[in-house]
Amino acid sequence: MKRKGLYFLIALALGGVGAVHAQDTAAPAATESATSSSYDGRWYIAPTVGGYYNDTDRNTNSRQFYYGLGVGRFISPNASIDLFADRTKRDRDSQVGGGNWSNNAVGAAVRFYAGDWNAWRPYLLAGVMGSNHHSRGDSGWSPAAELGGGVSKTITDSSDVRIEAGYRYDWDNKTQPAQDGYGDWFLGFSIVSRFGAPAAAAPAPVAATPPPADCSTKDSDGDGVNDCEDKCPGTAAGTIVGPDGCPQKVVIDLRGVNFKYDRPKKGETDISKSLAEPSADSIAVLNQAIDTLQRYPQVKVTVAGYTDSKGTDEYNQALSERRASIVYNYLTSHGIAASRLEGPIGHGESNPIGDNATDAGRAQNRRTELQVQQ
Numbered sequence: 001m002k003r004k005g006l007y008f009l010i011a012l013a014l015g016g017v018g019a020v021h022a023q024d025t026a027a028p029a030a031t032e033s034a035t036s037s038s039y040d041g042r043w044y045i046a047p048t049v050g051g052y053y054n055d056t057d058r059n060t061n062s063r064q065f066y067y068g069l070g071v072g073r074f075i076s077p078n079a080s081i082d083l084f085a086d087r088t089k090r091d092r093d094s095q096v097g098g099g100n101w102s103n104n105a106v107g108a109a110v111r112f113y114a115g116d117w118n119a120w121r122p123y124l125l126a127g128v129m130g131s132n133h134h135s136r137g138d139s140g141w142s143p144a145a146e147l148g149g150g151v152s153k154t155i156t157d158s159s160d161v162r163i164e165a166g167y168r169y170d171w172d173n174k175t176q177p178a179q180d181g182y183g184d185w186f187l188g189f190s191i192v193s194r195f196g197a198p199a200a201a202a203p204a205p206v207a208a209t210p211p212p213a214d215c216s217t218k219d220s221d222g223d224g225v226n227d228c229e230d231k232c233p234g235t236a237a238g239t240i241v242g243p244d245g246c247p248q249k250v251v252i253d254l255r256g257v258n259f260k261y262d263r264p265k266k267g268e269t270d271i272s273k274s275l276a277e278p279s280a281d282s283i284a285v286l287n288q289a290i291d292t293l294q295r296y297p298q299v300k301v302t303v304a305g306y307t308d309s310k311g312t313d314e315y316n317q318a319l320s321e322r323r324a325s326i327v328y329n330y331l332t333s334h335g336i337a338a339s340r341l342e343g344p345i346g347h348g349e350s351n352p353i354g355d356n357a358t359d360a361g362r363a364q365n366r367r368t369e370l371q372v373q374q
Contacts, residue, residue, distance in 0.1 A: 046070035050188030060090040308362035321346030
């Protein structure tokens, strides 16, 4: 009968392992919904200490201390398998001769857990093993099996505690010829320590990126260059920019627009009669200036006139103002808004760019300038 009991315990333990594998294979979604969607499958060690409440047929003290070590891993969120070894010494009763009796057990145990991974998890235990006996009467091996239950709690990423109790049956029929097996109750405490770094958490799903807006229809900084071609986004309002949207210094050069000596006369309105010959060259420069102003509608300029050093200061001041005025009028008559022009202003013979001691230098000083307001 006792051997039939052994077969029953072995079948129960192996059947439980098979049930866990079948559950993981056939219905993983149900397992995960009942506990957690993942588990820590690292290998662990589990040092164990505990005590036995011995079968009275052993003729030993009723309570004995035992210690052991397990190595195992979780095979699913709610099942683990351990290989273990443990040892206990039993003191024989004085009336049967005294002495020591030791057992070394080596076996495998499966645990079936319920509940969330991070909570206190109750579990059932089933195990099979070989039990090696040492006594005055015999030294040998016999089969053994155990059933029990307990609770487990995760305390860090890499460690758990287990408290369990159960019943272990040892089919030892050699140590005492009159006995063919012993059933002992046990209570044990284990600290489970996992090896290596925890597995990295699965990355959160990345939301689909919406398609970008059509940048060719947007001008975020209002500089006149669409966002696709703007290499300098965020330029300040009113900044002069080039075709790439980056700040650009606009220079309007009127060198080559020179006036005849003592021209224009008072009341003269035809600029070509006041320009140095060939006047067509000066007109071409003025037309280029108009084109630049039209391409950069945000640019504003100051129209300033100058003279050479001949004549009195009062005369040259008035002459420089007439030169500035005739250029000012030429620009406005060719489509440049007066709101973009400051002046006209005359500076007389100040700020020469040429040598007033030579004819060529004086010719350079008889000029107007378009001074860009940055």
